[in-house]
Amino acid sequence: VCATADMTIQAKISVTITFDLAGGEWTENSAYKAIKGKSFSLPQVSPNKEGTKYEFLGFFLNGKEIKDSFKPETSVTLTAKWNQVLFTVNFVSDGQVISSQTVATADQLDLDSLKPEKGDMKFLYWADENGEEVYFETLTLSEDRTFTAIFAFEVTFLTRDGETDH
Numbered sequence: 001v002c003a004t005a006d007m008t009i010q011a012k013i014s015v016t017i018t019f020d021l022a023g024g025e026w027t028e029n030s031a032y033k034a035i036k037g038k039s040f041s042l043p044q045v046s047p048n049k050e051g052t053k054y055e056f057l058g059f060f061l062n063g064k065e066i067k068d069s070f071k072p073e074t075s076v077t078l079t080a081k082w083n084q085v086l087f088t089v090n091f092v093s094d095g096q097v098i099s100s101q102t103v104a105t106a107d108q109l110d111l112d113s114l115k116p117e118k119g120d121m122k123f124l125y126w127a128d129e130n131g132e133e134v135y136f137e138t139l140t141l142s143e144d145r146t147f148t149a150i151f152a153f154e155v156t157f158l159t160r161d162g163e164t165d166h
Contacts (some may be wrong), residue, residue, distance in 0.1 A: 012036075013018055016075040019059065024049035041069040048153055053102070054082040068081050087141040091126065093149040094118045106139040116149035124150045 026047035059078040093116035
């Protein structure tokens with residue numbers, strides 16, 4: 001005696017979930033296997049980037065944030081998105097970094113402690129990466145910056161009667 005019956009066989013197809021940490025790091029794996037169409041939960045550990053210099057905003061797929069879980073239909077790469085919250089500002093005088101300060105905003109910079117010197121020259125101002133004078137009272141930080149001390153010789157002219165004129 002032989003019995004026949006209709007049977008449905010459902011194959012479980014695996015997909016790969018890869019994490020692009022965009023310069024960050026974590027203790028979790030960088031790739032996981034998941035079942036196509038089944039819920040995949042993101043690891044509960046957040047990555048970090050340069051200590052506390054960057055804030056982790058989440059993982060994104062095609063510009064859309066993936067919060068806790070999702071149902072992958074194909075292998076995908078989730079990319080970490082970061083917001084820089086601390087900025088390193090280097091002050092250079094005569095080719096040497098004389099101060100490196102990490103701050104959240106420009107008004108936290110300690111400018112009073114900076115005493116750039118270059119021989120007999122007079123310090124004029126700090127210049128940005130394009131050689132433009134930096135106005136710290138209006139400066140907004142959005143990236144790490146380097147400012148260079150600008151110096152000039154102070155010239156003293158003597159008049160015919162021996163008086164000095166700058």
